[in-house]
Amino acid sequence: MEISEKLLCLFSADVTSEDDRYIVEVPRREVETGSIDPGQTYRVALIATGEPVPEETESRPSSEPQPPVEVGEIRYVEVEDIGKQGDGIARVERGYVIIVPGAEIGERVKIEVTEVKSNFAVGDVLE
Template sequence: MTEQNGSYVIEIPRQEIEQGGISPGDLYRIGVLTHQSSSPRPTENENETRSSSRSDSDRQQGPPVNEGDTIEVTIETLGEQGDGIAKVERGYVIIVSGGQPGDTVLVEIENVRENVAFAEIISN
C-alpha cells in the first residue's frame, strides 16, 4: 500500500487479473488486517523467506479439483459470459456452462487452472 495524492493505493499483482481472479473496473470490497509488532519491518531476507514458504505452501495445496473429477456443486451466481459460477473448498471457483443460480448439479471438471476450473453439467 502506498500513499498517492492524499489517498492510499493498494496494488494488485498482475497475475490476479491475468488468471481471471479479478477484473479492472469491477467493484470489490476488501478488508485490511493490521497487526502491531514490536520489531521493525522484516529485512529483505526475511521477506524472501516468507514469500518463498507461502508460495511453496500454495503449490503443495494446488486446486482442490482435478480434470475428470465428478462433483456436486451449487451455482451461486452468473459470470459475465452467462455461465454459472460455483465455489468449492477454499473459495475455489468453478465455472459451469449452462448453470443457473440456485441449481445444484453434478458436473464433470474439464479444465483446471490455478484459480479456476471449467465444468460441464452431467446431471441435474
C-alpha cells in the same frame, strides 16, 4: 500459512456475545452447499482480519496451494452466481471457483471437471 487439505469451508463471520458464551455463526450456504452438517462437531480456526498473519519460521514449499479439484473429478456443486459471459459460477473449498456453462443460479448440479487452472476450473454438467 499452510492450509489443511481437510478444510471444508472458508467464510468471514463476526464473533458475538450471548450470556456466558461467544458465537461464530456459520452462513446457511456453507451448510446447504458444503460438507458440514448441523449437530456435528468441527474444529474452527480463527484468522484475524486487518492484521498480518505471522509468518512461520520453518521452511515451506515455495509453491502456492494446489487447486482443490482435478480434471475428471465428479462433484455436486451449487451455482451461486452468473459470470459476465452467462456461465454459472460455483465455489468449493477455499472459495475456489468452478465455471459451469449452461447452469443457472440456485441449481445444484453434478459436474465433471474438464479444465483446471490455478484460480478457477471449468465443469460440464452431467445431470
